[in-house]
Amino acid sequence: MPRSRVVIARFVFVLIGVFLGSNLTFAQADYRPSPENLQARREFQDMKFGMFIHWGVYSVLGDGEWVFHNRKLTLDEYNKLPAFFDPEKFDAKTWVALAKAAGMKYITITSRHHDGFAMFDSKISDWNIVQRTPYKKDPLKMLADECHREGIKLFFYYSQLDWHNPDYYPRGATNWNNGRPDHGDWNAYLDTYMDGQLRELLTNYGPIGGIWFDGMWDKPDADWHLAKTYALIHQLQPAALIIPNHHQTPRPGEDVQTFERDLPGENTAGFNTKYVSAQLPLESSDTLNDSWGFTISDDHYKSPAEVERRLVRAAGNNSNLLMNIGPMPNGEIQPEFVTRLQAVGEWMAKYGDSIYGTRGGPVPPGDWGVTTQKDNKIYVHVLSWGAPLLALPPIAGKISAAQSFIDGSKTEFTQSAAGVVLHLPAPKANEVDRIVLLTVAE
Numbered sequence: 001m002p003r004s005r006v007v008i009a010r011f012v013f014v015l016i017g018v019f020l021g022s023n024l025t026f027a028q029a030d031y032r033p034s035p036e037n038l039q040a041r042r043e044f045q046d047m048k049f050g051m052f053i054h055w056g057v058y059s060v061l062g063d064g065e066w067v068f069h070n071r072k073l074t075l076d077e078y079n080k081l082p083a084f085f086d087p088e089k090f091d092a093k094t095w096v097a098l099a100k101a102a103g104m105k106y107i108t109i110t111s112r113h114h115d116g117f118a119m120f121d122s123k124i125s126d127w128n129i130v131q132r133t134p135y136k137k138d139p140l141k142m143l144a145d146e147c148h149r150e151g152i153k154l155f156f157y158y159s160q161l162d163w164h165n166p167d168y169y170p171r172g173a174t175n176w177n178n179g180r181p182d183h184g185d186w187n188a189y190l191d192t193y194m195d196g197q198l199r200e201l202l203t204n205y206g207p208i209g210g211i212w213f214d215g216m217w218d219k220p221d222a223d224w225h226l227a228k229t230y231a232l233i234h235q236l237q238p239a240a241l242i243i244p245n246h247h248q249t250p251r252p253g254e255d256v257q258t259f260e261r262d263l264p265g266e267n268t269a270g271f272n273t274k275y276v277s278a279q280l281p282l283e284s285s286d287t288l289n290d291s292w293g294f295t296i297s298d299d300h301y302k303s304p305a306e307v308e309r310r311l312v313r314a315a316g317n318n319s320n321l322l323m324n325i326g327p328m329p330n331g332e333i334q335p336e337f338v339t340r341l342q343a344v345g346e347w348m349a350k351y352g353d354s355i356y357g358t359r360g361g362p363v364p365p366g367d368w369g370v371t372t373q374k375d376n377k378i379y380v381h382v383l384s385w386g387a388p389l390l391a392l393p394p395i396a397g398k399i400s401a402a403q404s405f406i407d408g409s410k411t412e413f414t415q416s417a418a419g420v421v422l423h424l425p426a427p428k429a430n431e432v433d434r435i436v437l438l439t440v441a442e
């Protein structure tokens, strides 16, 4: 081709690129979720309870997923770790069966954490489980296949922050001198590396629930090319939900607002926003002990009752609960997690109807408890109340019946313009949640 034609062809190519790029940007700034996406949001809200899994080569050291940073290891040191990661006991069936036994409806797993190590078969770089570990297999593929078989939705956690890739430059708040050069190509990191891996995750694992982003808080003022990345995700899988853990007000293109270790709006953790979206589904994440990744010395396990109360409080705040476990480097989930989750599952088998498929109820949550609602049924969850009468603010509509959710026995009540008063049954020993079911006349 003559040189002038090559130049023109390049120019046209660039123009098309600019046009497509700006179109994608526009598309997200003006984001209108597709019908599939809206349906996926409703299904997400209905699921209510999910399993969060932090699992990576860091689990070998048994000191959490931040060990690279906390011990200020060098690249050369951390690069040795994958050689010790051989999870021969990993069995996707066992993991998915445990999630189901716990009454969980979805799983969100770290496809890569801040160490940038891909726990999946990535062709974008060899810093991944297939190429760097003796295991050589892709556990996310096995998990995705099993989730599809068992009707569990699978979400991929993806860290935008990267402590390993030199192109994650300029580096952010968590920077330390680990041996990376003092230069790098930020655009290549986002557009080639990150978007390339996201394309793999959204192409090679069948329909997925969505991408759970984390780490933007490391460089809050950087241009993360979000519009482009979000458009790519929605283009590859319109129903995939974008769940960013940036702790800020949701931006265009995002589909769920998530709160780390907090109920929506409470910000007890100190880093969450108090803003709560009225449009987006909400999620609250927490840990079953005190750690995300496997931590050998952490035995601060929450009791099943604590988890059940958190779940009920989340539902009453119109939110899901994403409860984390950090499996061991051999691929097993430690028995302390298993027994607790099984107990929660038994409880959910009895009480789940007052949680799954509900939305936050008409009464604002209080110290006493919360309400959830489904159609004309209001579930009053009494989590802490020692007195026989519970006074609630006015509830719209006429309450035609009030009964104990668990045995159907009648609950005395009065309804007036001033509010609703329930005569509560006395709490039974070890009762986690006394649920009164109110039926509102239609």
Ligand code: FHN
Pocket (backbone or CB within 6 Å): 065, 066, 214, 245, 260, 285, 292
């Ligand atoms: O730094 C991470 C942490 O390791 C963990 O993944 C949690 C999960 O929500 N998020 C980050 C902190 O915001």
